[in-house]
Amino acid sequence: MKKITFYSLMTLAVLGFMSVNSYAQVVEDFKTSSTTQTGKEYPMVNSEGRVRVQISAPEAKFVQIDIGAVKYDLVQDENGVWTGESAPQDEGFHYYQLNIDGASVPDPASLYYYGASRWGSGIEIPAHDQDFYALKNVPHGQVREVYYYSETNNTMRHCFIYTPPGYETNLTQRYPVLYLQHGGGENEYGWPSQGRTGLIMDNLIAEGKANPFIIVMDNGSWTMERPRQRTAQERPAPGESWPPRNWAEGFMNTLIKDIIPMVDKSFRTLADGRHRAMAGLSMGGMQTKAITLANPDVFSHVGIFSGGTITVEDVQNTPGFRDNNKLVFISFGSRELENRRPGFGGDPREETEKLKESGMNAHFYVSPDTAHEWQSWRRSLYQFAPLLFKD
Amino acid sequence: MKKITFYSLMTLAVLGFMSVNSYAQVVEDFKTSSTTQTGKEYPMVNSEGRVRVQISAPEAKFVQIDIGAVKYDLVQDENGVWTGESAPQDEGFHYYQLNIDGASVPDPASLYYYGASRWGSGIEIPAHDQDFYALKNVPHGQVREVYYYSETNNTMRHCFIYTPPGYETNLTQRYPVLYLQHGGGENEYGWPSQGRTGLIMDNLIAEGKANPFIIVMDNGSWTMERPRQRTAQERPAPGESWPPRNWAEGFMNTLIKDIIPMVDKSFRTLADGRHRAMAGLSMGGMQTKAITLANPDVFSHVGIFSGGTITVEDVQNTPGFRDNNKLVFISFGSRELENRRPGFGGDPREETEKLKESGMNAHFYVSPDTAHEWQSWRRSLYQFAPLLFKD
Numbered sequence: 151m152k153k154i155t156f157y158s159l160m161t162l163a164v165l166g167f168m169s170v171n172s173y174a175q176v177v178e179d180f181k182t183s184s185t186t187q188t189g190k191e192y193p194m195v196n197s198e199g200r201v202r203v204q205i206s207a208p209e210a211k212f213v214q215i216d217i218g219a220v221k222y223d224l225v226q227d228e229n230g231v232w233t234g235e236s237a238p239q240d241e242g243f244h245y246y247q248l249n250i251d252g253a254s255v256p257d258p259a260s261l262y263y264y265g266a267s268r269w270g271s272g273i274e275i276p277a278h279d280q281d282f283y284a285l286k287n288v289p290h291g292q293v294r295e296v297y298y299y300s301e302t303n304n305t306m307r308h309c310f311i312y313t314p315p316g317y318e319t320n321l322t323q324r325y326p327v328l329y330l331q332h333g334g335g336e337n338e339y340g341w342p343s344q345g346r347t348g349l350i351m352d353n354l355i356a357e358g359k360a361n362p363f364i365i366v367m368d369n370g371s372w373t374m375e376r377p378r379q380r381t382a383q384e385r386p387a388p389g390e391s392w393p394p395r396n397w398a399e400g401f402m403n404t405l406i407k408d409i410i411p412m413v414d415k416s417f418r419t420l421a422d423g424r425h426r427a428m429a430g431l432s433m434g435g436m437q438t439k440a441i442t443l444a445n446p447d448v449f450s451h452v453g454i455f456s457g458g459t460i461t462v463e464d465v466q467n468t469p470g471f472r473d474n475n476k477l478v479f480i481s482f483g484s485r486e487l488e489n490r491r492p493g494f495g496g497d498p499r500e501e502t503e504k505l506k507e508s509g510m511n512a513h514f515y516v517s518p519d520t521a522h523e524w525q526s527w528r529r530s531l532y533q534f535a536p537l538l539f540k541d
Numbered sequence: 542m543k544k545i546t547f548y549s550l551m552t553l554a555v556l557g558f559m560s561v562n563s564y565a566q567v568v569e570d571f572k573t574s575s576t577t578q579t580g581k582e583y584p585m586v587n588s589e590g591r592v593r594v595q596i597s598a599p600e601a602k603f604v605q606i607d608i609g610a611v612k613y614d615l616v617q618d619e620n621g622v623w624t625g626e627s628a629p630q631d632e633g634f635h636y637y638q639l640n641i642d643g644a645s646v647p648d649p650a651s652l653y654y655y656g657a658s659r660w661g662s663g664i665e666i667p668a669h670d671q672d673f674y675a676l677k678n679v680p681h682g683q684v685r686e687v688y689y690y691s692e693t694n695n696t697m698r699h700c701f702i703y704t705p706p707g708y709e710t711n712l713t714q715r716y717p718v719l720y721l722q723h724g725g726g727e728n729e730y731g732w733p734s735q736g737r738t739g740l741i742m743d744n745l746i747a748e749g750k751a752n753p754f755i756i757v758m759d760n761g762s763w764t765m766e767r768p769r770q771r772t773a774q775e776r777p778a779p780g781e782s783w784p785p786r787n788w789a790e791g792f793m794n795t796l797i798k799d800i801i802p803m804v805d806k807s808f809r810t811l812a813d814g815r816h817r818a819m820a821g822l823s824m825g826g827m828q829t830k831a832i833t834l835a836n837p838d839v840f841s842h843v844g845i846f847s848g849g850t851i852t853v854e855d856v857q858n859t860p861g862f863r864d865n866n867k868l869v870f871i872s873f874g875s876r877e878l879e880n881r882r883p884g885f886g887g888d889p890r891e892e893t894e895k896l897k898e899s900g901m902n903a904h905f906y907v908s909p910d911t912a913h914e915w916q917s918w919r920r921s922l923y924q925f926a927p928l929l930f931k932d
Contacts, residue, residue, distance in 0.1 A: 188658075250642060255649050287697060292687055295684040297681040
């Protein structure tokens with residue numbers, strides 16, 4: 151047995167009193183982040199994936215960066231400017247905030263994203279595979295902001311719809327549609343913004359790796375009855391909480407009764423189940439499972455990113471699913487499989503393997519060295535899209 | 542002569558030491574703002590147009606709301622929660638921020654907008670005429686996010702393009718185009734977001750008050766040479782300052798050589814000067830004046846919102862302008878005319894009247910009780926759009 155020394159106990163005691171501070175050797179090759187606001191120098195990221203922030207707060211007692219559920223102290227200089235950095239973060243996109251004397255606030259120098267049930271700071275850690283979602287001089291589709299009236303909710307709703315390159319010029323062509331859902335505490339801005347859906351698709355299509363299709367990105371949380379004439383940027387009724395009641399059923403009604411008919415009316419779609427896919431991340435994956443199992447004639451391609459699995463038993467219990475389905479795609483970040491989240495059923499790789507053995511077109515993908523976070527979901531879309539609508 | 546009493550001097554002395562505090566009687570009918578984040582209660586606005594904010598900052602020495610270039614103190618309760626409000630603000634949209642122990646930060650509970658050269662908090666003060674930019678159950682156009690390659694700047698650029706209701710279904714119809722520019726310290730998000738361009742046009746078209754046309758909202762500041770493969774959200778070269786050098790000429794080259802050809806290629810436009818308009822606010826208005834005077838064959842309709850005038854002399858000095866021009870529209874907020882900003886030439890109402898007397902189709906509009914701010918520009922668009930492309 152390892153001997154516990156007085157010294158190690160003292161160290162633990164001291165650490166217990168301290169906020170986390172990055173006393174570790176820090177590699178001094180910080181560069182301004184791609185998610186820093188135009189004209190600003192900080193936040194910066196170094197080759198280890200540390201995030202360094204800076205803010206002037208002359209009268210503050212303490213300032214911290216709060217990222218990955220850990221707070222790191224900043225240090226004040228003689229001009230009242232605070233600077234400090236986090237431990238190394240995973241490749242890809244992360245939400246974060248600053249803590250100034252107990253107030254949790256966005257970093258005034260970052261771009262803002264919706265997640266964790268709030269608009270706030272996000273940071274991009276350059277990834278070894280970032281080329282697949284880079285902005286390139288290739289033909290680009292368009293992401294369109296669309297307002298429509300929802301009978302189910304008796305209100306105006308709001309979504310983003312990606313149309314692929316060529317949609318504007320090939321005016322007789324009709325396209326399949328993927329309905330792509332965000333996670334809990336996120337909204338319809340997630341996939342087009344931090345998900346980089348448009349750029350991922352533009353690059354895949356330019357390389358001939360995916361067929362062009364339409365992608366509808368709507369709000370899967372926003373399904374409560376609302377007064378008329380609220381914009382998507384406006385607030386819900388007082389007392390509404392997340393997750394909403396009946397999150398799967400509520401969104402299912404909206405999707406089946408309002409969104410799909412609106413899309414098939416307003417866009418040049420191939421309006422049948424064979425040319426319709428649904429996918430989602432986390433809560434959106436759980437919604438995808440519930441909705442596609444309940445409507446096997448409406449969707450033929452299914453993607454569940456960090457949101458559970460579809461089992462052989464699920465398929466056996468759902469008449470029509472096996473006959474109509476063309477694809478089941480299950481994915482996770484590798485760190486999720488290492489520290490498996492509860493409530494997702496059995497081992498997802500084994501479940502997917504069994505589904506494949508039962509004769510379904512089932513695929514399993516693991517995003518290397520990422521957790522329950524956007525880099526896992528960008529990669530999942532990148533792997534999923536080429537498998538869609540292949541016949 | 543009025544006698545200066547000891548008491549009034551004391552009052553002045555005390556005020557000199559204080560930050561502004563709203564000791565005035567405050568009407569307690571605050572409601573959560575339409576620009577408050579989903580699920581949050583503050584910021585709120587009352588019937589006087591005061592903005593009340595609230596934030597938890599248990600360790601802070603002071604917290605202020607900073608709006609309209611004035612800082613107002615918040616008061617801390619026993620739980621470390623700070624609350625306070627501003628003086629009454631003009632109807633419409635305003636940028637603001639919080640000051641926590643000397644740190645200027647966004648309010649974590651507001652939606653975010655780009656202006657004053659930063660992404661940060663904005664607040665909507667309900668206006669007596671807000672119906673013209675309300676979200677209604679009428680046919681809606683789409684605002685599309687478009688990436689394109691710019692030869693002039695040797696980089697990918699980014700803009701928003703509004704297509705009117707019916708554009709998706711009337712596939713043989715071609716449309717006129719308005720190029721609509723933001724102000725200094727703003728970007729291409731200004732008109733589609735806080736400008737509410739899409740909703741203003743949808744409502745005008747639904748009421749039969751305006752002809753449908755396309756609106757291109759691009760970035761008039763972002764005209765420097767940039768490395769390839771930066772997104773619009775990414776930062777400029779280090780040391781770049783605003784305003785950019787050659788702001789008018791730089792954007793003119795980009796507009797004439799890259800943007801207009803891209804739009805005429807990618808959208809179903811009526812691609813001649815007679816069916817092309819340019820308008821802008823503040824810096825965008827100055828760019829509009831410079832660019833339309835330099836290219837009288839390219840644009841026939843001109844709108845300058847809070848950005849100066851076009852004089853009879855300007856027209857006389859520009860061969861071809863009078864013959865091709867169909868409309869000159871000049872507007873200001875009433876408070877701008879009361880406290881006229883320097884550099885905008887003579888009295889704008891008189892100049893416009895002279896232009897009209899000289900035989901031009903010139904219009905002058907004053908937005909009541911607003912300053913150099915978005916409510917003036919929303920109203921200007923609402924007045925300008927019905928005058929466009931009438932023959």
